[in-house]
Amino acid sequence: MRKKLYETSDRISKTNDENEIYSIVLDTIIELIPNATHGSVLLVNEEDNFYFKVVKGFQKELKSLSLKREETYLYRINRFEETAIINNPEEFDRMHANKDTIERLERINALDISCTISAPIYIDNKLIGLINVDSNKTNYIFTQKDLDLMDQIKCELELAIKNALAQNKLKYLANYDELTGVMNRRTLKKEYDNEIAKMKYNRKSLSLIMIDVDNFKCFNDTYGHFLGDMVLKHFSGVLSNSVEASDIVARFAGDEFIILLKGFDLTQAENKMKSIEEKFLKERLEGIALKFSYGICEIGPDDNMSFDKALTLADAKMYEYKKREIYNRQMQGM
Structure with missing residues (x-):
């Protein structure tokens, strides 16, 4: 025995x-x-x-x-x-x-x-x-x-x-990220590099989307880290349930997340993000509809773009999105 x-x-x-x-x-x-x-x-x-x-x-x-x-x-x-x-x-x-x-x-x-x-x-x-x-x-x-x-x-x-x-x-x-259960930054980079290698043969576009939760600091400061963690879990869960199993959701840092949409060009990725916005309106956390800002970087089959460059471009697009939203709110308040 x-x-x-x-x-x-x-x-x-x-x-x-x-x-x-x-x-x-x-x-x-x-x-x-x-x-x-x-x-x-x-x-x-x-x-x-x-x-x-x-x-x-x-x-x-x-x-x-x-x-x-x-x-x-x-x-x-x-x-x-x-x-x-x-x-x-x-x-x-x-x-x-x-x-x-x-x-x-x-x-x-x-x-x-x-x-x-x-x-x-x-x-x-x-x-x-x-x-x-x-x-x-x-x-x-x-x-x-x-x-x-x-x-x-x-x-x-x-x-x-x-x-x-x-x-x-x-x-x-x-x-994987322990709190949310989605991929971490390290694994995301490996997956991105793998997809770039595949693109030479499948000739399909890839969209990298950087997302962050609007006013996340307010959740933490007002209600404490427990609710902050609930927000991140809920947010990552809705994101994961909004994409195909072959696509990738990862936690990048803090309240920032990345989605890799395989085979999506810029227009398709924009449409996907609109549908995700609608999903957050329906799937609320404690009655709160979470909102977010995002930026999309489309990578074409011949771009051979590095992970860091794609992140930089998506981050810049997200910053532009935030500026537009602030401007729109100011105009509505006039």
Whole structure:
């Protein structure tokens, strides 16, 4: 068993895929615990519910189901304090899960198990999820020996999971902005350079758009940094949902963002920005419609323009936009 756990920890350390991490963990536990035939890893989401991250032996539809804390085995048994055996999982589910959950479990035959071992996953003393290992062998009951084995394996693998998640977070932060979840400046430059190289062959234009949130300093000064962070999250979220998955949204600095629209010329980019302005009017934050200024730099297939030059041109266009808006407001006030 020691060799198997070492091999598992090594495999976990070499992957960046969170799904694969938990899949490796679950495969190992099912392999090492006698008579285990099925299993699942559930993680806690932002709503404090549990969702199925990885399942083995069940239909994939199970992954679309989420459970409230009080619907899980361990919450009812010991409030997630320790690993436990559930001798009749179907009876337990029928007593504690809601009617809709039971019906969905029945449709995918997820109640057809005779016994379960459920173990909490803690990282730095924080509950992040559960590991359930099941047997569908008729009348089979897991033993105390099986439970002790589960705890031994889990303790070994919790450390491997912790290290892997920490490494993955460092890799993520190297490429993405932690607050907003969009690309950071460093990764944006790489993507820009890649697109410039592709343009030699696809002969399509690229539009780089610099954007900043109007009056952002007022949000911070008046309401504090908490609301300021909410503004940035909301702003980046609306931007990301307004472009194609192949396009790029990045946080450049502070309240400044960059969009790369692939295959867009200047006119198309202007039309896109008008539609984004309309979207912000509909998707308000605490009743506030966020406004922004922007500047567009179109890069043609033969321009071979550097990233810094494109930024400088877009920034100059944004400054012109701001001056026009100030002038327009002054004229309206006369």
